[in-house]
Amino acid sequence: MARYLTPWRVSLLCLITVYTDGFVPNSSAIHVLSFLTAGLFPLDHSDKQLNKHYLPTIAELEAVLSGHESSIPGRTLWDLFLRKLWSLDSLDALELFFSEVLPSLLTKTREQLIQDRDNGLAPETEGMRLSRTSPLGTYVRRAYLEYTRLQFHDSVKLWSEFVKHRLPTYHMWAQKNPHAEQAPIDINLLDPDLDPSSYLSQVVYGNIEEDAENEGVVSAKDAERLVEFQIAELQRLGGRVPEEMRSQLRRIMTSESSVPVLMYYLEYLDAWRAGDYTSAFDNLHRYFDYTMHSNLDRSAYQFALLNLAIIQADFECFNEAISAVQEAVAIARESHDTTCLNFCMSWLYHFGKAFPEQMREVQNSGMLGNEKEGLAFLKAKSKETEMWSLMSTTLLSEAKLEMQQGGSLATIIESFVRASHVNVTMNLTSPTGGSMLLESAMYARIGATHLSWLNTEVFRECYMEGSPYEDFIKVTFRNCQVLAQKGNYKEASARMNKIEPERLRALKYNNAWTYYAGLLQLRRQICRDDKVAVEHILSQLQTVQFLDFDMRLLLAFYTIEFTTRQGDYGRALRMVEQAAHSMQPENFDVHSQIKLLCLKARILEKSGHPQRGFSLAMRAASIAYRSRILSDLWESICTLAAVLLSLREFEPTVDLVESIMPQILESEDAALIARAYSLLVDANMGIAGELWSRLGRESTPARKEYINRALGYIDLAYDSYEEIEDLLGQTEMMAKKATVMHLTGDPVLANDYAAKYLDLRRRRGTEV
Numbered sequence: 129m130a131r132y133l134t135p136w137r138v139s140l141l142c143l144i145t146v147y148t149d150g151f152v153p154n155s156s157a158i159h160v161l162s163f164l165t166a167g168l169f170p171l172d173h174s175d176k177q178l179n180k181h182y183l184p185t186i187a188e189l190e191a192v193l194s195g196h197e198s199s200i201p202g203r204t205l206w207d208l209f210l211r212k213l214w215s216l217d218s219l220d221a222l223e224l225f226f227s228e229v230l231p232s233l234l235t236k237t238r239e240q241l242i243q244d245r246d247n248g249l250a251p252e253t254e255g256m257r258l259s260r261t262s263p264l265g266t267y268v269r270r271a272y273l274e275y276t277r278l279q280f281h282d283s284v285k286l287w288s289e290f291v292k293h294r295l296p297t298y299h300m301w302a303q304k305n306p307h308a309e310q311a312p313i314d315i316n317l318l319d320p321d322l323d324p325s326s327y328l329s330q331v332v333y334g335n336i337e338e339d340a341e342n343e344g345v346v347s348a349k350d351a352e353r354l355v356e357f358q359i360a361e362l363q364r365l366g367g368r369v370p371e372e373m374r375s376q377l378r379r380i381m382t383s384e385s386s387v388p389v390l391m392y393y394l395e396y397l398d399a400w401r402a403g404d405y406t407s408a409f410d411n412l413h414r415y416f417d418y419t420m421h422s423n424l425d426r427s428a429y430q431f432a433l434l435n436l437a438i439i440q441a442d443f444e445c446f447n448e449a450i451s452a453v454q455e456a457v458a459i460a461r462e463s464h465d466t467t468c469l470n471f472c473m474s475w476l477y478h479f480g481k482a483f484p485e486q487m488r489e490v491q492n493s494g495m496l497g498n499e500k501e502g503l504a505f506l507k508a509k510s511k512e513t514e515m516w517s518l519m520s521t522t523l524l525s526e527a528k529l530e531m532q533q534g535g536s537l538a539t540i541i542e543s544f545v546r547a548s549h550v551n552v553t554m555n556l557t558s559p560t561g562g563s564m565l566l567e568s569a570m571y572a573r574i575g576a577t578h579l580s581w582l583n584t585e586v587f588r589e590c591y592m593e594g595s596p597y598e599d600f601i602k603v604t605f606r607n608c609q610v611l612a613q614k615g616n617y618k619e620a621s622a623r624m625n626k627i628e629p630e631r632l633r634a635l636k637y638n639n640a641w642t643y644y645a646g647l648l649q650l651r652r653q654i655c656r657d658d659k660v661a662v663e664h665i666l667s668q669l670q671t672v673q674f675l676d677f678d679m680r681l682l683l684a685f686y687t688i689e690f691t692t693r694q695g696d697y698g699r700a701l702r703m704v705e706q707a708a709h710s711m712q713p714e715n716f717d718v719h720s721q722i723k724l725l726c727l728k729a730r731i732l733e734k735s736g737h738p739q740r741g742f743s744l745a746m747r748a749a750s751i752a753y754r755s756r757i758l759s760d761l762w763e764s765i766c767t768l769a770a771v772l773l774s775l776r777e778f779e780p781t782v783d784l785v786e787s788i789m790p791q792i793l794e795s796e797d798a799a800l801i802a803r804a805y806s807l808l809v810d811a812n813m814g815i816a817g818e819l820w821s822r823l824g825r826e827s828t829p830a831r832k833e834y835i836n837r838a839l840g841y842i843d844l845a846y847d848s849y850e851e852i853e854d855l856l857g858q859t860e861m862m863a864k865k866a867t868v869m870h871l872t873g874d875p876v877l878a879n880d881y882a883a884k885y886l887d888l889r890r891r892r893g894t895e896v
Contacts, residue, residue: 130347132274133286135293137347138222139189140167141230141271142212144264148233148256151208156196160205163192168267186296210301213294217315219287226275230268234260348388355390359397364558366597368401368633369394389418396435403635405443412439430459430468434475441479442636444673446486449479470509470518477502477525482675484714499529499714516554523547524562531570534718534755540570560591561599568606573719575758577796581610597631598640605644613797615851617652624648643674647682654690655799655854662690677715681707688727693856697735704728722748722760726767733767738774745771762792763800769807778814781807798851805845806857809864812838839868859888 143164146152152160193206200208216222235257236244258265278286291313346354354377358369369377377391392415399407416432433456440449453472460469477499480487503526510519527543530536547563550556564587571580584607592600604627608620624645632638646669653661669683684707691700708724711717725748732741749764765788769781785807792804816834842865849857866881 130282130286131277132347132349133271133278134347134350135286135290136167136185137271138216138286138290139186139213139293140164141225141268142216143189143193143209144258144268145229145233146205146208146212147264148258150256151198151200152205153197153199156198156205159192159196165263168263186294190297207304210297210304213297214301214305216290219284219314221315222287222290223283226272230272233258233268234265352388352390355388355394359390359394362394362397362401364596365594366401366634366637367631369398370630374398389415392418396439400439400442401634401636405439408439412436430456430463430465430472433459434468434472438475441483446483450486453479466509466513467515470506470513470515473502473509474506474518474521477506481714482677484712487714503529516550517556517558520547520550520554520556520559521562523550524559524566527570528566531566531573532717532719534751534757537570537574537756544570557591557594558596561587561595561603564591565599565603565606568603572610573757573759575762575791575795577610577759577794581607584610597634597637600631601627601637601640601644605648608644608648610796612648612651613799613852615798615853617648617853620648621645639672639674640676643669643672643679646672647679647686650683650686652853654686654693655852655856657693657855659694666690678717678720681710681720684710685723685727692727692731692734697731700731701728701735704731718751718755719757719760722752722755722757722764725751726760726763729767729771733771733774738771741771742768742775758791759795759797762788762795762804766792766800766803766807769811770803773807773810773814776814778811778818781811782815785811798848799854802845802848802852802854802857805841805848806861808841809838809845809861812841813864813868835868835872839865842868855888855891859885862888 143160147157147160147164189209190206193209194204196205197203198205198208216225237260258268260266260269275283295313358373358377362369377394392411396408396411396415399411412432412435416428416435419428420432433452437449437453437456440446440452453476457469457472457476459465460472476487503522506522507519507526510516510522523543523546527540527547530540530543544563544567547559551559551563564583568580568583571577571583584603587595587603588607604623608623611617611620611623624641627641632641646665650662650665650669653665666683666687674680684703688700688703688707691703704724704727711720725744729741729744729748732738732744745764745768749761749768752758752761752764765784769784772781772784785804789804792801795801812834816831816838819828819831819834842861846858846861846865849861862881862885866878866885869875869878869881
């Protein structure tokens with residue numbers, strides 16, 4: 129493996145000479161310079177032609193240059209480039225090119241100008257010269273210096289590889305220059321004593337025309353740039369190294385004994401994503417051992433500890449992770465390394481939110497203070513050190529904390545706007561997914577489901593490319609949740625299955641996708657009342673070691689709902705208490721609190737204790753109203769209405785539910801809509817029953833009106849239950865409709881609805 133110079137770098141030097149000779153017209157200069165700088169600057173993930181610019185082949189150079197005319201009539205830039213390329217007709221010509229031509233491309237230094245003046249030489253005014261500090265001038269100087277460092281056998285090897293690199297263009301060059309005398313390999317082989325079949329030619333070149341494959345064209349510098357690019361991509365997007373790139377890196381690294389040190393860090397990241405703790409731990413130690421051996425100030429030590437803490441926490445070695453990060457904080461403070469200190473404090477904050485019990489000792493020591501103090505510290509320090517990505521993340525954390533505590537909606541939106549301002553002004557793309565996910569959650573909480581859906585769709589259409597895989601999977605799940613609550617299970621499943629397997633090669637992302645897809649399937653099977661399928665999915669999800677507390681709590685909610693539908697109210701009540709005890713102050717969320725209060729009130733109401741559920745429902749509604757969580761407020765009011773219904777307060781139930789029915793319809797939650805209509809059915813029939821008992825069996829217009837309203841609400845509730853495939857709800861509505869038809873004296877319709885009821889019960893798999 130060469131140190132720096134490769135055949136394609138020599139080709140770029142030839143193109144630079146064509147440019148400095150003045151053969152590139154102004155109309156084509158931008159295209160040529162853009163191509164040159166794209167190949168010289170560090171690799172950029174936004175480059176849509178990354179492969180062409182990284183190691184351009186002759187065919188790609190032809191595609192760039194053949195479409196542009198030169199300043200010579202009848203000749204394209206590709207023709208002039210070939211002429212310059214084939215002017216290097218021997219190793220001696222290559223030597224002269226580097227020793228004489230390249231220095232002449234640069235402006236003279238101050239010492240050279242003084243020497244020319246002393247010798248009486250006039251300053252040169254013709255021709256184009258490259259500034260020694262310009263990108264092209266720096267590249268030319270570097271190439272000249274690297275060639276002077278080459279040993280003779282390395283220069284011969286460079287020449288042989290260059291011959292193979294340009295060999296495919298021989299016939300094109302010969303066709304354009306029929307009078308020029310040039311051998312495909314070396315001008316010296318035109319000597320009758322040195323034909324290609326001679327012994328000396330075979331020793332130097334071998335069967336170079338038959339073995340035209342370019343091997344060894346990657347230099348150590350290219351390999352290092354490639355590894356740096358892969359590391360940046362893994363850190364930005366997550367995931368793992370693609371298999372094709374892995375084979376290419378393995379081929380490059382095995383071709384030379386001196387492997388770039390960054391390769392160990394790349395192996396560490398890949399093993400970490402794959403869930404291989406041993407390999408990740410070994411490669412992390414190797415990388416920082418080599419780094420600290422070559423780094424005299426030992427500034428990498430605290431970053432080594434931070435990386436060690438991250439990997440230990442990911443593999444659930446929490447005590448070791450906390451110990452490592454505490455040492456990293458101590459060393460960063462001692463060495464005044466603000467950057468590392470900010471990263472450590474940010475990691476500690478998010479670790480404490482995810483694992484509050486593991487952070488008790490650290491929090492008791494007063495290292496972090498409370499949550500708001502920690503966020504204020506991170507926000508101030510990130511602004512001082514201009515760590516804009518950390519500042520954007522901190523602002524989002526502030527918004528999330530305010531949402532969890534039920535704070536001011538204006539403060540939450542202000543944090544979102546400030547984070548978006550930082551992202552736009554500083555051209556940050558990584559925090560976009562997290563920002564849009566939090567905004568979607570906020571819109572869902574205030575009842576604007578259409579805005580929540582729109583946010584996820586905007587991300588999928590505009591920001592999916594180049595975003596971290598974790599954000600993409602989370603936003604996709606949120607998108608599918610909105611579809612599922614509308615009853616569109618097929619599209620939700622299709623969108624989850626549409627995620628490319630390449631994005632799920634990392635163990636963490638694969639587990640997340642499995643968990644999210646399982647939750648969607650669980651919700652559907654609960655609605656279908658399929659006990660066997662629900663228990664099977666539950667057993668699978670409970671074995672997945674998923675660390676997100678919100679998702680584990682969502683699984684607990686689904687499990688409680690399933691247990692309640694099965695009629696096991698005692699077990700459901702115990703599960704509610706267990707879920708409430710699992711909530712810690714660090715992961716407290718007012719939305720989860722309201723949800724648990726509503727579940728407990730519903731269980732008490734169904735188990736015959738509505739008076740105990742009344743205070744819980746009132747408390748849930750009060751908290752939701754105070755926190756402006758409107759989606760939970762409508763659910764709390766429906767729970768309160770169910771309690772009032774059990775207490776035979778029919779008219780207040782109707783007033784409550786009808787007052788919020790437009791907002792419930794806007795929420796686009798089919799299950800909540802069906803529940804609300806079902807409550808109106810029971811309340812209107814209750815009022816009709818009171819009229820019947822008060823006025824006797826006579827059919828009055830008021831009683832008939834309430835019965836007709838109940839029939840209309842039954843149809844609406846049935847349609848909503850049918851959308852989400854809720855067989856239990858459909859069965860209940862058919863039973864109610866058959867009963868109403870029987871009471872109104874229509875036995876034919878009553879028998880029809882009774883038959884539909886029996887058919888639905890058979891579909892549920894129950895005995896009639």
